[in-house]
Amino acid sequence: MSNLKQYIKEVLEELEEMSVAGGIGGVATPLGTGPSGRVRYKSTKSSDKKMRSKSKKSVQYILKHGPSKKKKISEAVMILTEGRTSRLNALSPEEVVSFLDYLKSQANENITFSVSEKISGQNTTIGVEGTAKGHNNVYAATKDSLDASGGDVFIPRYFRSSGASRMVKNCFRYSYPKLSPGEKKEFGIEIIKQDFNKPDYIAYKLDRNTIIAAVFMGDFTEEDAERMSIKHRGTTIKFLSPTQIQRSPQLRESLSEEIVLEIDSLISRVENFNGKGIKKFIKTEIAPKVSDIINHVFGGSLLNSDSPIEGLAVNMKSGEDDLFFKVPTSQFDLIQKIQASLYAEFKINRSNQQLTRPDLFDGFYDHYGNNVRANMIYDFFNNPEGLNKRSFGYHLVNFITKMTELDHSRNTRVFFNPEEFENMCSILLNAYNQDDPAGYYRLIKLLSKKIPSSRNKFYWHTIQGTEDYKTPSAQKIINLNLV
Numbered sequence: 001m002s003n004l005k006q007y008i009k010e011v012l013e014e015l016e017e018m019s020v021a022g023g024i025g026g027v028a029t030p031l032g033t034g035p036s037g038r039v040r041y042k043s044t045k046s047s048d049k050k051m052r053s054k055s056k057k058s059v060q061y062i063l064k065h066g067p068s069k070k071k072k073i074s075e076a077v078m079i080l081t082e083g084r085t086s087r088l089n090a091l092s093p094e095e096v097v098s099f100l101d102y103l104k105s106q107a108n109e110n111i112t113f114s115v116s117e118k119i120s121g122q123n124t125t126i127g128v129e130g131t132a133k134g135h136n137n138v139y140a141a142t143k144d145s146l147d148a149s150g151g152d153v154f155i156p157r158y159f160r161s162s163g164a165s166r167m168v169k170n171c172f173r174y175s176y177p178k179l180s181p182g183e184k185k186e187f188g189i190e191i192i193k194q195d196f197n198k199p200d201y202i203a204y205k206l207d208r209n210t211i212i213a214a215v216f217m218g219d220f221t222e223e224d225a226e227r228m229s230i231k232h233r234g235t236t237i238k239f240l241s242p243t244q245i246q247r248s249p250q251l252r253e254s255l256s257e258e259i260v261l262e263i264d265s266l267i268s269r270v271e272n273f274n275g276k277g278i279k280k281f282i283k284t285e286i287a288p289k290v291s292d293i294i295n296h297v298f299g300g301s302l303l304n305s306d307s308p309i310e311g312l313a314v315n316m317k318s319g320e321d322d323l324f325f326k327v328p329t330s331q332f333d334l335i336q337k338i339q340a341s342l343y344a345e346f347k348i349n350r351s352n353q354q355l356t357r358p359d360l361f362d363g364f365y366d367h368y369g370n371n372v373r374a375n376m377i378y379d380f381f382n383n384p385e386g387l388n389k390r391s392f393g394y395h396l397v398n399f400i401t402k403m404t405e406l407d408h409s410r411n412t413r414v415f416f417n418p419e420e421f422e423n424m425c426s427i428l429l430n431a432y433n434q435d436d437p438a439g440y441y442r443l444i445k446l447l448s449k450k451i452p453s454s455r456n457k458f459y460w461h462t463i464q465g466t467e468d469y470k471t472p473s474a475q476k477i478i479n480l481n482l483v
Contacts, residue, residue, distance in 0.1 A: 088287040106252070113315070116313045121191050121192040124140060125141050125146050126168075126169065127140075127158065131181055136179055138169055140162055141157075146158075165193070167211060168191055172187075188216050192214065196459060199343065199458050211237045213239045222241045245302060249298055255296070269286065287327075294311075304411065310329065335413075345395070346451045374443070376392045377443065378437065380394060394483055396428075403416075403474070421474065429477055432480075
């Protein structure tokens, strides 16, 4: 952390010197922008990982090895923004209006959009390297692993790794064209397996023993996809090229009048906005409404029309400028937000963490630290004002609250069906009312079974239609006003 503070301090000093010297002209532009004041992006053949076209270095790599002299400021921006991909509020008001027009198939001669579906899968980067021996070396890394190790897939560790799928890696090894010695190509892929094999929040209900590899980044054609799609030992692997996951909005005459009126209303609100704070206005007032209507405008997922789209990956071209941004759909974004924190909690081993109430929970010790989790929930319910929104107890109660409020979309995946949800809430409520440590521990054991940390199977509940999560015990917990 001291390295981070020193690095940011040096960059801020350099920016101040540039401002005094006239290099910036005293005009403050948003983080992530170029001299024009607009956030720039990369080639459409790149991905959204850590501004890869700007620098192959990740945040971790920069802090460990130091910044480059030429890209010191852009790399500082990467750290300060945590490499996040731009969203709708990165656009100017005029560009937002143009995108809204695009959603109802109204063209703009000065601004064009190219849209791909963001598919809910396991993100893997594949690196292919030509060798003098006449065969390709193939490297594979999952997103989390690649981000943590510096962002370079062409290292021995990933030559041995299978990434998210050994079969997909082998397709590149045996079926991708041979490269010249030293030539390298890199591919970003979403790997989609059967629902019980993936920890994602959208179900596609793939056929048995089917894997889909959607290539969203890299020099990968439809011909490559056809050549590499194979059936091996009873498993079908189907590749999709970047062009095959591109989407276009439905024609205006195919949209419902309600959706057209909603889009027109959003356009009017942006055009008539006066005063300061337009970025915040777009982020808080416009972007959520756009997320609500994406599935109405584009229809369901390419993989299963009954499943919602996870989101859109949008490349916008305006003159010589390119901007990439993402538009998540509300159907995915909301269900992810309330469940991801719980899923992350059970990937942590808390067995070595100290208890605040050893007199109550020491006897429930196990190798995963579930007694610590029970203690954490107890602390939140008995002293919520002393805990913050990062606490496990807050996340659990927020999950319960939001589950009752959401308009659940078909083929989204949740930890509990309504009956299991009511049972979980009942156990928690009884533990609180009876001040029962064993009840809190029983709750954690139930959660750990429904929210697996390392199992290969994910038997979550897939929403089928109009499930109702407004259960009696859930409502009583909400009435405690803990969040």
